[in-house]
Amino acid sequence: MRRHAVLWSMIVLALVMLVPFFIVALNAVKTPDEYSTGGPLDLPSGISLDGIIAFWERVDFGEKLLNSVVISGSVAVLAVVVSVFNAYALGIGRVKGRLWILVVFLIANTLPQEALVYPLYFLANEVGLYDTKLAVIIIFTVIQAAFGTYLLTSTLGGFPRELLEAARIDGANKWQTLVRIVVPISRPTLGVLFVFFFIWTWNEFFLPLVLLISNENQTVPVALGVLQGQRMMDATMTSASALLGVIPAIVFFLIFQRALTRGITAGAVK
Amino acid sequence: MRKRLLAAAVAALMAVAGCGGSDEASDPNTLKLWHFEGPDSAMGVAWAEAIKQFEASHPGVKVEFEEKGFEQIQKTAPMVLNSKDAPDILLYNKGNATTGLLSKQGLLTDISDEVTKRGWDKKLGPGIDTTAKYDDRGVMGSGKWYGIPNYGEYVMVYYNKTMFDQQGLAAPKTLDELTAAMAKFAAAGITPLAVGGAEYPAHQIWYQLALTKADRGWVDRFQRYTGDVDFHDNTWVFGAETFAKWLREGYISKDSAGVKAEDMGLAFMQGKNPIMISGSWWFGRVQAQVKDFEWATVPWPGMTSGSSGNLWVVPKGSKNKQHAYDFIEITMSPEIQDKLRDAGGIPVAPSATPPTDPKVKQLNDDFQALVDADRLAFYPDWPAPGFYDAQVSSVQKVITGQIGAHEALTEMADYYKENTASVGK
Amino acid sequence: MSLVPTSIRDRGSYLLFLIPGGLLLLAVILVPLGMNIGISFTEWSGAGEPEWIGLDNYTRLMGDGTFWASFRHNVGLVVAMAVLPTLAGLVIAAALFDFIGKHFGSKHASVLRAAVYLPQVLPIAVAGIVWSWILAPQDGALNEVLRAVGLDSLAQNWLGDPDLALWSVMGVMLWIQVGYPVVIFMAGMQRVDPSLHEAAELDGASWWGRFFHVTVPQIRPEIFVVLLTCTIAALKVFAPIYVLTRGGPGGSTNVPSYYSFQNFFEKTQVGYGAAIATVLTVLILVLTTVFLRVQNRGER
Numbered sequence: 001m002r003r004h005a006v007l008w009s010m011i012v013l014a015l016v017m018l019v020p021f022f023i024v025a026l027n028a029v030k031t032p033d034e035y036s037t038g039g040p041l042d043l044p045s046g047i048s049l050d051g052i053i054a055f056w057e058r059v060d061f062g063e064k065l066l067n068s069v070v071i072s073g074s075v076a077v078l079a080v081v082v083s084v085f086n087a088y089a090l091g092i093g094r095v096k097g098r099l100w101i102l103v104v105f106l107i108a109n110t111l112p113q114e115a116l117v118y119p120l121y122f123l124a125n126e127v128g129l130y131d132t133k134l135a136v137i138i139i140f141t142v143i144q145a146a147f148g149t150y151l152l153t154s155t156l157g158g159f160p161r162e163l164l165e166a167a168r169i170d171g172a173n174k175w176q177t178l179v180r181i182v183v184p185i186s187r188p189t190l191g192v193l194f195v196f197f198f199i200w201t202w203n204e205f206f207l208p209l210v211l212l213i214s215n216e217n218q219t220v221p222v223a224l225g226v227l228q229g230q231r232m233m234d235a236t237m238t239s240a241s242a243l244l245g246v247i248p249a250i251v252f253f254l255i256f257q258r259a260l261t262r263g264i265t266a267g268a269v270k
Numbered sequence: 271m272r273k274r275l276l277a278a279a280v281a282a283l284m285a286v287a288g289c290g291g292s293d294e295a296s297d298p299n300t301l302k303l304w305h306f307e308g309p310d311s312a313m314g315v316a317w318a319e320a321i322k323q324f325e326a327s328h329p330g331v332k333v334e335f336e337e338k339g340f341e342q343i344q345k346t347a348p349m350v351l352n353s354k355d356a357p358d359i360l361l362y363n364k365g366n367a368t369t370g371l372l373s374k375q376g377l378l379t380d381i382s383d384e385v386t387k388r389g390w391d392k393k394l395g396p397g398i399d400t401t402a403k404y405d406d407r408g409v410m411g412s413g414k415w416y417g418i419p420n421y422g423e424y425v426m427v428y429y430n431k432t433m434f435d436q437q438g439l440a441a442p443k444t445l446d447e448l449t450a451a452m453a454k455f456a457a458a459g460i461t462p463l464a465v466g467g468a469e470y471p472a473h474q475i476w477y478q479l480a481l482t483k484a485d486r487g488w489v490d491r492f493q494r495y496t497g498d499v500d501f502h503d504n505t506w507v508f509g510a511e512t513f514a515k516w517l518r519e520g521y522i523s524k525d526s527a528g529v530k531a532e533d534m535g536l537a538f539m540q541g542k543n544p545i546m547i548s549g550s551w552w553f554g555r556v557q558a559q560v561k562d563f564e565w566a567t568v569p570w571p572g573m574t575s576g577s578s579g580n581l582w583v584v585p586k587g588s589k590n591k592q593h594a595y596d597f598i599e600i601t602m603s604p605e606i607q608d609k610l611r612d613a614g615g616i617p618v619a620p621s622a623t624p625p626t627d628p629k630v631k632q633l634n635d636d637f638q639a640l641v642d643a644d645r646l647a648f649y650p651d652w653p654a655p656g657f658y659d660a661q662v663s664s665v666q667k668v669i670t671g672q673i674g675a676h677e678a679l680t681e682m683a684d685y686y687k688e689n690t691a692s693v694g695k
Numbered sequence: 696m697s698l699v700p701t702s703i704r705d706r707g708s709y710l711l712f713l714i715p716g717g718l719l720l721l722a723v724i725l726v727p728l729g730m731n732i733g734i735s736f737t738e739w740s741g742a743g744e745p746e747w748i749g750l751d752n753y754t755r756l757m758g759d760g761t762f763w764a765s766f767r768h769n770v771g772l773v774v775a776m777a778v779l780p781t782l783a784g785l786v787i788a789a790a791l792f793d794f795i796g797k798h799f800g801s802k803h804a805s806v807l808r809a810a811v812y813l814p815q816v817l818p819i820a821v822a823g824i825v826w827s828w829i830l831a832p833q834d835g836a837l838n839e840v841l842r843a844v845g846l847d848s849l850a851q852n853w854l855g856d857p858d859l860a861l862w863s864v865m866g867v868m869l870w871i872q873v874g875y876p877v878v879i880f881m882a883g884m885q886r887v888d889p890s891l892h893e894a895a896e897l898d899g900a901s902w903w904g905r906f907f908h909v910t911v912p913q914i915r916p917e918i919f920v921v922l923l924t925c926t927i928a929a930l931k932v933f934a935p936i937y938v939l940t941r942g943g944p945g946g947s948t949n950v951p952s953y954y955s956f957q958n959f960f961e962k963t964q965v966g967y968g969a970a971i972a973t974v975l976t977v978l979i980l981v982l983t984t985v986f987l988r989v990q991n992r993g994e995r
Contacts, residue, residue: 003794003798003799006790006794006795007794007795007799007803010787010790010791010795010807011807013787013807013811014806014807014810014811015810017810017811017813017814017870017874018810018813019829019836020814020817020822020825020826020829020870021813021817023825023828023829023836024817024821024825032558032559033558033559033561035536036536036539036540036555036559036560037539037540037559037561037562038540039536039540039834040536040828041828041834041835041836041839058309058337059337082715082716082719083716085712085713085715085716086712086713086716088709088712089709089710089711089712089713090713092709093709093710093712094709095709095710095713099984099987099988099991101713102987103980103983103984103987104720104725105716105720106927106980106983107720107724107725107728107976107980108720108723108724109924109927110927110930110931110976110979110980110983111724111727111728111731111972111976112931112933112951112952112955112972112975112976113931113933114933114952114955114956114959114960114968114972115727115728115731115955115968115969115972115973115976116724116727116731117959118730118731118734118741118959118965118969119726119727119728119730119731119734120723120727121349122730123722123726123727125352125353130353130355131353131355138719138722138723139723141719142716142719142720142723142724143723143724145716145719146720146724147924149716150920150923150924151879151920151924154916154917154919154920154990155883155886155916155917157916158916174708174709174712178712188882188885188886189882191882192878192879192882195878196875196878199815199816202816203816203817203818203819205818205819205820205934206933206934209339209341209342209345209346210345210346210349213342213346213350213353213355214336214355215336215337215338220818221818221820222339222342224818224820224821225339225341225342225820226306226337226338226339226342227308227339228339228340228341228820229306229307229308229311229340230306230340230363230551230580231470231531231549231551232308232311232532232551232555233532233824234308235532235824238821238824239821239824242817242818242821242824245818245821246816246817246818246821249816250813250816253809253812253813253816254809257805257808257809344960345960348741348742352742367963371740371963375740375742375743376743377742467855467944468854468855468940468941468943468944523833524852525832525833525852525855526832526855527852527855527856527857527943527944528830528831528832528852528853528854528855528856528860528940528943528944529831529832529855530827533827533831537833542833655961655962655963655964656957656958656961656962656963656964658961659941659942659957659961662941662943663942663943663944663945663946664945666855666857666943666944666945667857667944667945669855669944670855670856670857670944670945672857672945673945689962
């Protein structure tokens, strides 16, 4: 049966994609001795949660988790809002020179982050935002919104004009049109953006490493870096920390992935 | 309804984000201290005790200790030290490209007066204090004191005694004995050396081999720019050709180009390769985790990579310098130094009581012998910023056969020349 | 479909919506970009006073073989991170949406999509460690599997052989990247009017026929978005190289972004690093502009 052939090939693909996660989990529950004698790929003799517990306590993981949620959550919300505004003007408003405006916005996405480090450090230090979560939130809001602006401008370009026309005839102004018509209909895309922004920000490492110096401000990936010594790596604890770091992002994705499937009706608007 | 929820959520998030900033004012009753050693390492154990003692002898003063990632301190130190968030004391990497650079940039406190006043200079032997002093070009070995090391480290030969016994081999004390042992293993179908070509181990071996023919003057010319360096002199050429020979004979696997240091250590600890030429930083881990075979160490014949450990430095912006000096004083006390030794480290000023563990005793005795004979030669990547990556790359190419040993020397010479030209500017 | 007639004044008020985004962009991106360009005309170690040296960094760049080689490696990464994920993503998304979603329920489709997307969630530092275990030459998982099924000759030194390392990195990047187009394309397919498919089916079009003539043209905006953003990501790729190979062996996987990082933070030649970053930015921007024009023309 062809359908089943497709199903099975997809299942095989999914399993292959998951192999590295399996290896992470495997090493997260090993003892350091088991890792040293058997290597990363041997099965452990039992489940040891010591590495996970030790890492949690060593870096005060609860605090890091909260920091990451605050930063990623704020960025995801703010970047979606900024993207909607931008794309409303560019995609539906079709303002003059929109192609060039879009290119300018996309600089945020094209500029390698290394190039931003020294200037952003300098500016943040000048305005007193160095070593604050707010600085990181603002920066990633802009960087993520560049992508959001581009994606939304693309999709809003094909927005059904009749709906806008109808709203205008009903006497809605631009703000009302945006809030009542454009945003609800674009919700599936906004949901996708929200999920992406959250996860991308969650995994950002380099700028938080440089800008969030105090332990009380650090995010999960930065805390993970504590385990990479000068010449040593504690592989079991690294795996344990990876597992801890990845679980919240997976949970988040699974919760919100319903948002990705819900909006089938949007296409039905004629 | 949903909109209101969203708005409330945003407001709450922003509130948390805003108030979590760094608003701690400078407080004479704190010591803000950063280091990047794990809590189970010899240093981590000793320093935890030092913090306790400091708080006991300074009633009312609290130590605000933060464990940092090595990477984070490395990459961000100049930025942090330039801001108001600088700690009062921190552990920093030794060498020209690190502490030397910071001292040149004026970000560290000159602690020379404290050093003489408190007699730290007498506790640190020659060769160990080299990395604590920097001149105004940021070059180590002379000038003012900018840091104090608590411990030492050096590269040696770890070998699997069980496997050596099986082949009827004795401890490889000389280069000839080592070569003979490797030949025997290779003939038995065992790759003798565990090597990680993707990181520091391979080019350290490359340097070790040259060091068998080197003297202090040669090392100083290379590391401290006291004279011309010729990468095609007999010393370098001997090292390069021997390395190439080891590769040819199969003592070093061609597969090792992509192997990381971690996996080199694992290969030795799993008994896959009987010999590992690497640093004392492996000692504690090998001791704790090797259970299936007997192992031992011998010092490298000749001069060897090694130096003081990382340094306690006091930033220019430190708000409690006296506390910082008091803390360093405690770390140099015999009690803390012994604690460091008993946890598997190499203290610079231990008490007269010898350690109980025979392996730890040998580790420390060997180090003392190296210091007394002035045989510490630092590390090959120190002389130029970014030399690490360049050396990894050149030696990798030798391992994979893309270039010959002499070409690798030429590459290194070019890099060295280009990147040391700006030293002192 | 009729276009809403818009007057100039009308368009003007749309500009108001660009103000918040524009101001943020100015502060966080444009000013720092200007500063970076400024730094690229200096010699500077990251602290102290930069020294003005004019175009020296750029002239040096022109003759720097490492720099040009790093761009060649980028081409391979564009294939692995943009072209292949887009193609694979289209097929996977369509299979999940049309087959699994319709015949086995959207639950199944969601679970499978989640599995394909998960690599995007894994912090890259961890992905690097895990993949170096899998690709290890002697006892890595991949070589062990190959040997177990009797394909010893295919077991390779995946990250240590200069001829292979770039290919291995490309494979890992494909693994990381493919979930992203799948999610975007599936979201896009939900926009597609089902009656288009029904009509095509009535005309007797096969699944592949509908795929090429209905699905692909309908989600064209998403395809453009994925291609462009993935290409940008590929051109400035940094973290995977840093954790997997550090540009090695022997520079065979070096990329401009890593090269500029080396100059920024390891060689402390901040001016030169800034010059590399500037050239890279300009190049990506030019590409982006060309791309957008093509896309724009396609939309008209």
